[in-house]
Amino acid sequence: MTTAILLALLAGVLISLSRQINGRLALSTSALAASFWNHIVGFVALTVVGLALGMLWPEGALSAPWYTYFAGTLGVIFVASGSWLIVRIGATNTAMLVIGGQMVSGVVLDLMRGANDNIPASAVGVAMIIAGMALTQRRRAD
């Protein structure tokens, strides 16, 4: 259990770390170029690991709906956007707002599918996230 907790925490650290590194690359190139390098380097690394462990192409891979293959296209836009933003609004603001957007849109998606079994809790959560976003817009008091 302790190992699992550390792994989950480390995953979060790596998400933040990779956005910072991509942001640094974007300073020297462009946000889109940084996102491209992120994907091609990740592709090469995953190919090496996948070939070594023989898990690159499991059975049933082609039975998935065609549009699931567009996740990477959305990913390249997402990483470019994060690399552009982190230089402008900082790592914490970027992380918090992306997480906020992810949570709120996740709730909306679940509602549309009728998959939300705790609507009041989600509604309060969404309200807290929006309040938090509004707070970042408050002018300095001092």
Added chain:
Amino acid sequence: MPTIVHRPSLLHLLLAFASGGLLTVMVDFNALLASHSSAFHSSWVAHATGSVAGLIFLAILRMGASAAAKGGRPPAPLWAYSAGILGGATVMLTSTAANSALALSGTLALGLAGQVLFSLAADRWGLFGLPRRMPRLTDFGALALIAGGSVLIIFGWG
């Protein structure tokens, strides 16, 4: 690097929020592909198609933009190209943790904590050549609200 103190512009804020929505759709597509194959395969495919899409976008933008705007930028250190390796590692860490007693909700919440803590450190000390930003008191208030709201959405009332 100069220390930045001003608040983020509304446009940047909305863009970051919208990109979180994009991420939700991406994760949804990835998870559906993974349910037909594996988490590893779905991440591998996303990196492959993402590379191709990135090349196409770069080619389209290059046709419109002038090369002159690029001059005078500092060269990137080699480590700046390493983020893709971390992305691959993240997928494996997350799927391992989500298959433990933590389940997906616990993994998400801890991943959120890891992101916030490391982002605060990066901003505070200006790590990796990015601008240094001192968090204000209202920033911690915003952070508590967004993190608290997220935990409520992930776990419900508990």
